[in-house]
Amino acid sequence: MRRHVEQHFTGSDTVRDVVIGMSDGLTVPFALAAGLTGAIASSGIIVTAGLAEIAAGSIAMGLGGYLAARSDAEHYASELKREELEIVEKPAAERQEIADVFASYGLSAAESAPVVEALASRPNQWRDFMMRFELGLEKPDPRRSVRSALTIAVSYIVGGFVPLASYIVTSDAELALKVSIAVTLTALIIFGYVKGRFTGAHPLKSALQTAAIGSIAAGAAFGIARLIG
Amino acid sequence: MRRHVEQHFTGSDTVRDVVIGMSDGLTVPFALAAGLTGAIASSGIIVTAGLAEIAAGSIAMGLGGYLAARSDAEHYASELKREELEIVEKPAAERQEIADVFASYGLSAAESAPVVEALASRPNQWRDFMMRFELGLEKPDPRRSVRSALTIAVSYIVGGFVPLASYIVTSDAELALKVSIAVTLTALIIFGYVKGRFTGAHPLKSALQTAAIGSIAAGAAFGIARLIG
Numbered sequence: 389m390r391r392h393v394e395q396h397f398t399g400s401d402t403v404r405d406v407v408i409g410m411s412d413g414l415t416v417p418f419a420l421a422a423g424l425t426g427a428i429a430s431s432g433i434i435v436t437a438g439l440a441e442i443a444a445g446s447i448a449m450g451l452g453g454y455l456a457a458r459s460d461a462e463h464y465a466s467e468l469k470r471e472e473l474e475i476v477e478k479p480a481a482e483r484q485e486i487a488d489v490f491a492s493y494g495l496s497a498a499e500s501a502p503v504v505e506a507l508a509s510r511p512n513q514w515r516d517f518m519m520r521f522e523l524g525l526e527k528p529d530p531r532r533s534v535r536s537a538l539t540i541a542v543s544y545i546v547g548g549f550v551p552l553a554s555y556i557v558t559s560d561a562e563l564a565l566k567v568s569i570a571v572t573l574t575a576l577i578i579f580g581y582v583k584g585r586f587t588g589a590h591p592l593k594s595a596l597q598t599a600a601i602g603s604i605a606a607g608a609a610f611g612i613a614r615l616i617g
Numbered sequence: 618m619r620r621h622v623e624q625h626f627t628g629s630d631t632v633r634d635v636v637i638g639m640s641d642g643l644t645v646p647f648a649l650a651a652g653l654t655g656a657i658a659s660s661g662i663i664v665t666a667g668l669a670e671i672a673a674g675s676i677a678m679g680l681g682g683y684l685a686a687r688s689d690a691e692h693y694a695s696e697l698k699r700e701e702l703e704i705v706e707k708p709a710a711e712r713q714e715i716a717d718v719f720a721s722y723g724l725s726a727a728e729s730a731p732v733v734e735a736l737a738s739r740p741n742q743w744r745d746f747m748m749r750f751e752l753g754l755e756k757p758d759p760r761r762s763v764r765s766a767l768t769i770a771v772s773y774i775v776g777g778f779v780p781l782a783s784y785i786v787t788s789d790a791e792l793a794l795k796v797s798i799a800v801t802l803t804a805l806i807i808f809g810y811v812k813g814r815f816t817g818a819h820p821l822k823s824a825l826q827t828a829a830i831g832s833i834a835a836g837a838a839f840g841i842a843r844l845i846g
Contacts, residue, residue, distance in 0.1 A: 411677070411681055412674075412677055412678070412681070415673065415677040416645075416670070416673045416674050416677050418673075419669065419672070419673030419676075419677070420649075420666065420669050420670050420673050423665075423666075423669030423670075423672070423673065424662075424665065424666055424669060427662075427665045428662065428665075433653075433656075433657065433662060435845070436652075436653065436656045436657075436842050436845055437649065437652075437653055437666045437842075439841050439842070439845060440648070440649050440652030440653060440838040440839075440841055440842045441645070441649050441652075441670060441838070443648070443652070443834070443837040443838045443840075443841045444644065444645045444647075444648030444649050444652065444834045444835070444837070444838040445641075445645050447648075447830070447833055447834040447837055448640070448641055448644040448645050448648070448830060448831075448834045449641070451829075451830045451833065451834075452640055452641070452830065455826055455830070459816065459818050462818070463817060463818075490732065493736065493739070493742040493745060493746050494735075494739050494742045495732065495735045495736070495742075496735075499731055499732060499734075499735035500731075500732060500735075501731070502728055502729075502730070502731045502732070503719065503724065503728060503729060503731070503732050505728075506723075506724045506725075506728035506729075507722065507724070510722070510723050513722040513723045513724075516722060517722050520750075521749075521750060524755070526753070587688065588692060589688050589691070589692075597684055600680075601676070601677060601680045601681065601684070602677075604676055604680065605672070605673045605676040605677045605680075606673070608672040608673070608676055609669040609670075609672045609673040610669075612668050612669055612672045613665050613666075613668070613669045616664070616665055616668060
């Protein structure tokens, strides 16, 4: 049963939300600040831009996550109502749909008939079976939307302050960039490693990939800002 | 069957990727530019910061999407292999797992027995059934990772140039901000409306929500930048 525990853990919504928020929170403000250092010598404007970005990014992602979770819940509720109605109004068609699910796995009508009959006599389980196996919808957690929004936003803010801290401490942008690169790459490697452990990916590979994304994004931002700045 | 078509459309990966990229692409560069206008009078630095942000955001989200799709595919492949192995090595336990799936819908062992037998005689369908119904995993499209990365990144870039265009055209940041607000709010409303049509949400509600997120993010970024800038 170990696999099932892992499976469940892999899909943990909170871990997923932390990963969503922190991946971008560590990367985008890091790259923006690095990019601006290519064009501007003073830390002041970089800190202003970085904090504005953290505010914008955390709100956009947090509220985006909130609305996504809300609309998942609404979609599930409306499909549930429709499924309940159809079971009452078109039971023959719905029975056929159970058989169709099994037919797609090569089962004959005769082979699936006992399960069709058993489900047809239990309306609630029938409805739940159709939701999951016909429509592929999982019942969403009703408290998820607010928690998801906050988890994503806070993770973005926490992540965003890691690359920005050095620019806040010193007004020498060049020096701040060097410290920011060292600190953020370390954070990206640790974050990628932990993320790999949680999601079942190879931790070292995940660490390197996460650091690579941050480096490429920062390099591109730096190059573009230097080109036009 | 209309429902199934809609259902499929709702889940369209490309639409999802466009929505992911463009939601943040329209919002974050808009809010960053608006925020910087609260602290800086000249468009030049705002354009530099905006372009650096677009580069950073599109790369972070695009590569993030690429790795997510890749790791989904790897996870699916490794679970598929494990399921195939278990069917050969522990057929009794796997048969019990089929019965367990049905037991969670209130079916007795006797009622699910014919389906258990039928699946047990078809190893490939048995494996596919377990992947979907025990583990809840959908077979990922192998070409998805690269396409997903490009769709997200291009959508972010297209979205990001909408709020930034006015700052590129005029050096008067205050004027550019006013034009940017008008253009971007219009774009957010249209994008939210179209998104609502595609995802099955109420289009007008989706339009207002999308515009609200952009406005709140931009307002927060503006406030923070003015406070410290």
